Amino acid sequence: MAALLELDNVEARYGATKALHGISLTLDDGSIVAVLGANGAGKTTTLRAVSGTVRRSGEILFDGRRLGRRGPEAVARLGIAHVPEGRGTFAELSVKENLRLGAYTQRPQAFKADYSRVLNLFPWMLDREGQQAGTLSGGEQQMLALARALMQRPRLLLLDEPSLGLAPGLVTDIFRIVRELNEKEGLSVLVVEQNAAVALETAERAYVLEVGRVVVTGASDELRRNESVRRSYLGY
Amino acid sequence: MANFLQQVVSGLATGGIYGSLALAIVLIYRATRVINFAQGEMGMFAAFIALWLIDSGWPYWAAFFATLGLAFVGGVLVERVVIRPVERAPVVTVVIVTVGLLIGLNGAAFWIWGGDTRAFPSAFSTRAIHVGGVAFSIQDFGVIGVSLGAVALLFLFFRFTKLGLAMRAAALNPEASRLVGVRVGWMLALGWGFASVLGAVAAMMVAPTIFLDPNMMRPVLLYAIAAAILGGLESPIGAVLGGLILGVGLNLISTYVDFVGDALKLPVAFVVILAVLLVKPTGLFGRATVRRV
Numbered sequence: 420m421a422a423l424l425e426l427d428n429v430e431a432r433y434g435a436t437k438a439l440h441g442i443s444l445t446l447d448d449g450s451i452v453a454v455l456g457a458n459g460a461g462k463t464t465t466l467r468a469v470s471g472t473v474r475r476s477g478e479i480l481f482d483g484r485r486l487g488r489r490g491p492e493a494v495a496r497l498g499i500a501h502v503p504e505g506r507g508t509f510a511e512l513s514v515k516e517n518l519r520l521g522a523y524t525q526r527p528q529a530f531k532a533d534y535s536r537v538l539n540l541f542p543w544m545l546d547r548e549g550q551q552a553g554t555l556s557g558g559e560q561q562m563l564a565l566a567r568a569l570m571q572r573p574r575l576l577l578l579d580e581p582s583l584g585l586a587p588g589l590v591t592d593i594f595r596i597v598r599e600l601n602e603k604e605g606l607s608v609l610v611v612e613q614n615a616a617v618a619l620e621t622a623e624r625a626y627v628l629e630v631g632r633v634v635v636t637g638a639s640d641e642l643r644r645n646e647s648v649r650r651s652y653l654g655y
Numbered sequence: 656m657a658n659f660l661q662q663v664v665s666g667l668a669t670g671g672i673y674g675s676l677a678l679a680i681v682l683i684y685r686a687t688r689v690i691n692f693a694q695g696e697m698g699m700f701a702a703f704i705a706l707w708l709i710d711s712g713w714p715y716w717a718a719f720f721a722t723l724g725l726a727f728v729g730g731v732l733v734e735r736v737v738i739r740p741v742e743r744a745p746v747v748t749v750v751i752v753t754v755g756l757l758i759g760l761n762g763a764a765f766w767i768w769g770g771d772t773r774a775f776p777s778a779f780s781t782r783a784i785h786v787g788g789v790a791f792s793i794q795d796f797g798v799i800g801v802s803l804g805a806v807a808l809l810f811l812f813f814r815f816t817k818l819g820l821a822m823r824a825a826a827l828n829p830e831a832s833r834l835v836g837v838r839v840g841w842m843l844a845l846g847w848g849f850a851s852v853l854g855a856v857a858a859m860m861v862a863p864t865i866f867l868d869p870n871m872m873r874p875v876l877l878y879a880i881a882a883a884i885l886g887g888l889e890s891p892i893g894a895v896l897g898g899l900i901l902g903v904g905l906n907l908i909s910t911y912v913d914f915v916g917d918a919l920k921l922p923v924a925f926v927v928i929l930a931v932l933l934v935k936p937t938g939l940f941g942r943a944t945v946r947r948v
Binding site: 527 | 817820821823824830833834836837839
């Protein structure tokens with residue numbers, strides 16, 4: 420399979436603080452890859468480096484194209500949708516307006532079909548189209564953020580801590596939907612998770628980060644079987 | 656009673672003007688947390704251009720709409736050239752830049768057109784129409800129609816178009832807007848363009864009554880800021896209603912409260928600003944956003 424996303428020795432910094440010290444990572448087209456690690460390991464920054472929401476150097480290739488200095492607007496237009504940690508939604512706008520914004524870069528004629536496709540995945544949104552996003556529960560906001568990202572018709576989905584603050588049942592729901600999209604539509608996903616057990620069940624491969632570097636990588640099964648990796652890096 | 660109704664209608668006319676300028680201020684405030692002190696001067700400049708077009712033989716409405724077009728382009732250019740470089744600077748820096756812009760535009764108008772007060776034509780007849788025994792001025796109705804019409808068009812644009820939605824989103828949450836592909840920088844520039852159009856409408860509507868000169872918009876801007884604060888700086892509808900309330904209120908106060916008269920109107924506006932900021936800083940219509948964490 421061809422690589423959809425390749426990071427080669429990517430560094431990123433917030434002001435004077437370096438958050439990534441040369442990350443290399445490959446994601447095959449149509450696959451799900453997890454990025455694991457403790458707090459502050461650089462997981463979120465890895466996603467932000469791809470979407471262009473942090474200053475980065477090194478080489479990032481998407482579908483063979485260099486991302487270079489592209490900012491988030493341009494990266495989104497290439498077909499990468501980033502669901503940031505916590506609130507990726509517009510709290511003051513309605514559910515439907517959030518989804519219309521997701522479709523901002525799409526042709527207007529495509530909206531109807533894409534919208535009903537998303538409502539199929541999240542039927543509860545139909546009755547709550549007009550509700551202000553900020554008044555949804557945490558889990559609903561997470562689903563709305565995911566739905567908004569799907570409206571972008573992405574080839575690659577960047578998911579940051581989808582399980583954060585959610586009840587276990589909801590976490591299962593969200594990962595089930597992600598898996599479905601991956602299997603049925605070939606959506607590629609790069610997912611960051613603290614909850615390594617859930618992530619490894621979904622992803623084919625995983626990268627474990629420690630202070631801005633990749634320390635372990637491999638197929639999910641191998642990582643799960645490897646006792647010492649599990650104990651020292653995954654914490655379960 | 657007749658006098659009361661007349662004062663209400665003429666208050667609504669000036670209030671509509673304050674309201675449209677207040678809306679211009681709110682548009683920019685929502686997106687950048689900055690009060691654009693040059694908003695009035697930008698409108699004054701546009702009114703001078705309109706008069707120049709009319710004096711060169713253009714029909715009034717052709718000059719009016721051409722001026723709105725130029726005001727839009729001018730607003731976008733101001734954002735790109737003057738505001739963009741200080742985009743990431745602290746709010747105070749940007750405010751000072753807008754004050755500099757005020758002084759610069761004022762000086763430029765003096766330099767180009769001189770400081771003489773000029774008459775500015777009105778699109779509407781100053782005749783009166785009689786409704787139920789009360790005489791109203793046609794001009795007042797015209798001014799109400801044009802300023803509130805401009806405001807209504809803008810509301811429809813923000814409510815029902817994709818671009819309007821993207822502009823709202825860019826103001827509310829620039830980070831998330833970029834992630835869905837909205838070019839936030841350009842949305843800000845468009846916002847300046849629309850604000851500039853509203854300022855031009857206000858200036859062209861007020862000019863026939865207060866006459867055209869480079870300083871004409873100073874008091875109008877103060878009333879508009881009072882209106883925006885009264886309505887809640889965050890609320891576009893509040894800005895317009897604040898303008899109408901202020902216009903009618905001031906008119907009635909200066910008619911019926913003898914010691915206020917015309918001379919103390921401006922201080923009353925200032926008192927309104929102070930009172931609102933002390934008693935209810937979010938204004939009449941500003942509200943804290945509901946957010947569940």
